[in-house]
Amino acid sequence: QVQLVESGGGLVQAGGSLRLSCAASGRTFTSYTMGWFRQAPGKEREFVAAINWSGGTTYYADSVKGRFTISRDNAKNTVYMQMNSLKPEDTAVYLCAAQYSSRHYLLGAYDFWGQGTQVTVSS
Secondary structure, three states: OOOEEEEOOEEEEOOOOEEEEEEEOOOOHHHOEEEEEEEOOOOOOEEEEEEOOOOOOEEEOOOOOOOEEEEEEOOOOEEEEEEOOOOHHHOEEEEEEEEOOOOOOOHHHOOEEOOOEEEEEEO
16 A cells, blocks of 8 residues: 655746656555656546656656656655646646556556646646
8 A cells, every 4th residue: 555645736837847746655665656647627637657666767648758757766755757848738637646567558557546736837
């Protein structure tokens, strides 16, 4: 079992940057593939980025590739997402998730979810 708590969301102008953090409880953080998803009002939850247990391999949705960077610090049980060149269409609740397997893009493969943090990008 792991509990996930996101932070770092907020209101930013288009072109700006934010850094999201997700702190995980428990002593088995390195057992998990970690992912970030987002959900905008009236839309389905969608994959944004994922990182394997060691941090050596990362995966991104095409819509954020080159603008967002996912990373993790296993000593701090924390995963991060640096978001640059933000666009109004990036506005959503961003959720952190963890899974035991390696199906990085698959929403249903994630076993644990945080509550989310709101990101709003104004034009």
